[in-house]
Amino acid sequence: MGYGTLSLGAVSISTALFFYFGLTYMLTGYGFRFDIGWYLTSISPYMWACIGIAFAISLSVVGAATGIYSTGVSIVGGGVKAPRIRTKNLVSIIFCEAVAIYGIIMAIVISNNVENSVSNAAIHKNYNAGFKLFGAGLTVGFSNLFCGIAIGVVGSGAALADAQNPSLFVKILIVEIFASAIGLFGLIVSILQSSGIAIGDKN
Amino acid sequence: MVNPDQCPAYSSFFGVMGATSAMVFTALGAAYGTARAGVGISAAAVLKPEAIMKSVIPVIMAGIIAIYGLVVAVLIQGRIDEKYSLQAGFLHLGAGLSIGLSGLGAGVAIGIVGDAGVRGNAQQPRLYVGMILILIFAEVLAIYGLIVSLLMTVRNAIQC
Numbered sequence: 001m002g003y004g005t006l007s008l009g010a011v012s013i014s015t016a017l018f019f020y021f022g023l024t025y026m027l028t029g030y031g032f033r034f035d036i037g038w039y040l041t042s043i044s045p046y047m048w049a050c051i052g053i054a055f056a057i058s059l060s061v062v063g064a065a066t067g068i069y070s071t072g073v074s075i076v077g078g079g080v081k082a083p084r085i086r087t088k089n090l091v092s093i094i095f096c097e098a099v100a101i102y103g104i105i106m107a108i109v110i111s112n113n114v115e116n117s118v119s120n121a122a123i124h125k126n127y128n129a130g131f132k133l134f135g136a137g138l139t140v141g142f143s144n145l146f147c148g149i150a151i152g153v154v155g156s157g158a159a160l161a162d163a164q165n166p167s168l169f170v171k172i173l174i175v176e177i178f179a180s181a182i183g184l185f186g187l188i189v190s191i192l193q194s195s196g197i198a199i200g201d202k203n
Numbered sequence: 204m205v206n207p208d209q210c211p212a213y214s215s216f217f218g219v220m221g222a223t224s225a226m227v228f229t230a231l232g233a234a235y236g237t238a239r240a241g242v243g244i245s246a247a248a249v250l251k252p253e254a255i256m257k258s259v260i261p262v263i264m265a266g267i268i269a270i271y272g273l274v275v276a277v278l279i280q281g282r283i284d285e286k287y288s289l290q291a292g293f294l295h296l297g298a299g300l301s302i303g304l305s306g307l308g309a310g311v312a313i314g315i316v317g318d319a320g321v322r323g324n325a326q327q328p329r330l331y332v333g334m335i336l337i338l339i340f341a342e343v344l345a346i347y348g349l350i351v352s353l354l355m356t357v358r359n360a361i362q363c
Contacts, residue, residue, distance in 0.1 A: 154245070
């Protein structure tokens with residue numbers, strides 16, 4: 001079973017459970033209890049923000065790790081017959097590492113917006129801030145996850161092509177640069193989403 | 204006077220999810236397109252190194268899809284402010300999903316077509332124009348999603 005099958009299975013099972021519970025509540029006359037609004041507001045905005053921080057760093061690191069192992073396997077494998085490719089192809093590994101660094105930068109930026117609050121004032125603003133920080137973390141996390149996987153696949157191809165013909169590496173590096181731009185876009189959106197807001201009393 | 208039920212505390216969640224889904228799903232489509240086409244380019248380059256620069260077109264088109272998502276995400280998150288109604292939240296969630304899932308489909312299509320296209324182009328150079336035409340049709344799918352999402356984003360929603 002590949003990753004595609006597992007993720008498709010997880011998404012379809014969770015969607016099915018969501019609709020099952022919703023329909024059960026609705027058809028038995030207790031529809032008012034299936035309350036998304038209550039769910040969103042009963043979870044503390046700190047939880048939203050901190051889960052966002054967690055997603056920002058964890059998914060970025062998973063993406064970077066996937067890229068590194070994809071590329072590393074090909075470098076080591078191709079280097080058996082062509083050991084000269086070792087040093088040049090470390091550039092692909094560094095592209096993957098940059099993805100993880102985007103994630104940690106955003107995690108620190110988002111966590112600077114979370115401060116302690118002792119009063120219950122400005123609840124609306126805190127909820128807005130919590131949701132925005134959650135969205136910011138999710139954006140950078142998933143964008144970096146997909147970007148890391150893409151860089152890994154392309155870097156693997158670059159290493160194997162380099163092993164065949166040394167002049168090919170620089171041209172296939174162009175494709176890797178386009179792949180790393182995807183993570184950069186996620187970083188830009190995440191910075192915009194998390195700027196100018198703060199949880200806590202300072203708003 | 205606006206009904207206060209139309210402006211609950213959680214309305215910005217849907218707007219934020221719209222911006223996030225715009226960026227995340229287009230990133231997935233662009234990443235798939237880049238990776239798949241990149242594999243094809245790496246394989247074709249061994250056969251014909253001089254065809255690489257022409258073969259980068261699918262990768263550029265996949266990157267453009269990520270830019271569409273970036274544009275929509277920036278537009279949506281700029282409209283989330285203190286007076287954000289639930290209607291605006293749902294509008295922006297729909298806009299984000301529109302460009303996101305369209306971009307995902309278009310990116311997957313560009314990746315698969317680009318992979319086969321660059322491999323074929325290395326063996327038969329007359330295939331190049333045909334590959335470009337098919338890639339353009341795949342890119343247009345993302346533009347349809349972009350049109351719909353922009354229509355929904357710039358609509359004047361209820362202000363609280």
